[in-house]
Amino acid sequence: MTSRERVLTASAGGRPDRVPVCLSFFQIDPRAPRPREWTWHNQVEQAEAMLRLGADALLHVVAPYSPPPDVEQRVWRERREDEPRPIIVKEYRTPRGTLQAAVRETEDWQHGLDIPLFSDLAVSRATKWWVNGEQDLDALSYLLRPPTSEQRAAFREQCQAVRREAHRLGVAVEGVGPLGGVMAGDAAAWLMGFENLMLAMVERPQLVTDLLGVIHRWQMALVELLAESEVDIIKHRAWYESADHWSPALYRQMLAPLVREEVVLTHQAGKLFSYIMTTGVMPLLPQIAGSGIDILWGVDPVQGRADLRRIKTEVGARVSLWGGVNGAVTVGRGTREEIRAAVEEACRVLGAGGGYVLTPVDSIFEDCPWENVLALVEAAREFGRYS
Numbered sequence: 542m543t544s545r546e547r548v549l550t551a552s553a554g555g556r557p558d559r560v561p562v563c564l565s566f567f568q569i570d571p572r573a574p575r576p577r578e579w580t581w582h583n584q585v586e587q588a589e590a591m592l593r594l595g596a597d598a599l600l601h602v603v604a605p606y607s608p609p610p611d612v613e614q615r616v617w618r619e620r621r622e623d624e625p626r627p628i629i630v631k632e633y634r635t636p637r638g639t640l641q642a643a644v645r646e647t648e649d650w651q652h653g654l655d656i657p658l659f660s661d662l663a664v665s666r667a668t669k670w671w672v673n674g675e676q677d678l679d680a681l682s683y684l685l686r687p688p689t690s691e692q693r694a695a696f697r698e699q700c701q702a703v704r705r706e707a708h709r710l711g712v713a714v715e716g717v718g719p720l721g722g723v724m725a726g727d728a729a730a731w732l733m734g735f736e737n738l739m740l741a742m743v744e745r746p747q748l749v750t751d752l753l754g755v756i757h758r759w760q761m762a763l764v765e766l767l768a769e770s771e772v773d774i775i776k777h778r779a780w781y782e783s784a785d786h787w788s789p790a791l792y793r794q795m796l797a798p799l800v801r802e803e804v805v806l807t808h809q810a811g812k813l814f815s816y817i818m819t820t821g822v823m824p825l826l827p828q829i830a831g832s833g834i835d836i837l838w839g840v841d842p843v844q845g846r847a848d849l850r851r852i853k854t855e856v857g858a859r860v861s862l863w864g865g866v867n868g869a870v871t872v873g874r875g876t877r878e879e880i881r882a883a884v885e886e887a888c889r890v891l892g893a894g895g896g897y898v899l900t901p902v903d904s905i906f907e908d909c910p911w912e913n914v915l916a917l918v919e920a921a922r923e924f925g926r927y928s
Contacts, residue, residue: 543711544597548898549773552813552836552861556895560888560925561597562918563863567904571651578911585706595918597898598712602700602772604763605692606719608633608684616654618646628668631656638680643669658684659720659731672732675748681732682755687762700770715774715815716767722778722817723760723767725753725799730781732756742791750795757799764803768810774836775807776815783821789828797828804833815863819902820845822852830856840864840891841902842883843871849890861896866917868901873909877916884920892927899925 542550542558550557566587568575581587588598608614613634618627624645632641642656644666656663658671672681688696700714707714718724729752730738741749767775782796800816807814819839822829823846829837837860840847844867852862865887866872872880884899891897899921905914 544592545707545711545713545773548597548599548713549813551896551898552774552815552863554835554859554861554896556927560892560897560899560921560927562899562921562925563597563599564591564901564914564917565904566906568907570649573907576907576911578914579907585710588706588710588712592710592712594915595922598710599715599774600703600707600710600712601715601717602696602703602767602770604716604718604723604766605688605696606763607692609635609686611636612684616656618654624668629654629656630669633658633680633684635680635683637683638677640671640677640680640684641669642667642671659728661731663731664735667734670732670734670737672752673737674745675751678751678755681752682758685755685759687759688766693766696766697770700772704771713773714771715776716770716772716812717776718760718763718778720778722776723764723803724778725756725760726782726787726796727778727780728756728760729753730786735781735786739786742787742795746795753795753799757802761802761806764806768806768812772812774813774815775803776817776838777803777834779816779818780820783818784824785821789824792825793828797832800832800834808833819864822847826852826855830859834860836861836863836898838863838900839902841867842887843867844869845902849887853891853893857891857894857896861898862891863898863900864902865891865897865899866901868904868909869906872901872913872917873906875913877913880913880916881920881923884917885924888921888924888926889928892925895927897927 547557547561551561581590591598616631618629627646628643629646630643632639644656644663804814813835815836815838816834817838819841840862842849866883871883
């Protein structure tokens, strides 16, 4: 089997020739030197390196986004008497109103004189959020516009180039949104702030519903664009849609219908739908089992506290499972024997009957010893078979 055939067979619930092993790498501080073993400079070189290593690989295409050209952006730095650090302020002026956010400029702020519309770094540094009430949604809906015809044409060319490389390498292609996946709850958390969003779910549920609606309409345009392209899998990022932030009842009411619409559109195009949730997944298993998704990405028994047996029993008959081994603790800090034991357990439990891809969750980080990566791949070769 090619890597593409192996990954897609397992992702559709089947039993390929062996359990696929897909590795992702993440550098926490992009300003720091890269590990010398990370020899690649782009995703094609990384895929080639993974295949040489004996692992599997994916290539990615990213749906485009940029603010409409008639939206004015202003950003500045100011000093405030009540703040020990400089404050960066940014605003988007649209024909339907102005959005403004502000953050404390700490030493580890990585965006320079800017505040991205969606940013994990802004979460703990914000003094003002983009969305504070219904009055901000008109401006937001203008800002989150579908791709233009020019952007769509450029994206199609990008997809064709990536597909040619994927065909040469024999790997699958994954389509994602501008922030690593299409999304709903993640964007809402970035726009409002986590505490504000969770309070609004109870105190101002209509605001949350309307905010999710604005985001969803934009995201559906991106899903449609990805569905029309030559991708095999469309990925939805739901790190902040888990039960860490949403009760099962509110998830079922507010998020589940949006996810199902994305799944339907994806399936109509003959693609697989991948759903990233690495923590807080256990209370949402009934919703996930009935959502129609094809892949639950991020089953983590350590930091995510995922019960492998329960997940396999309750959703494994309907959903392919990616993960099974923790990346930061088990692979990043574990001994060779601990890595080997974790891989054996994951393959034995999650691989039962098929529908499993071994993936360190969330990633392999730059401080992970390379011999631990090799130990993971070797263990996957030893135990990576379906029972």
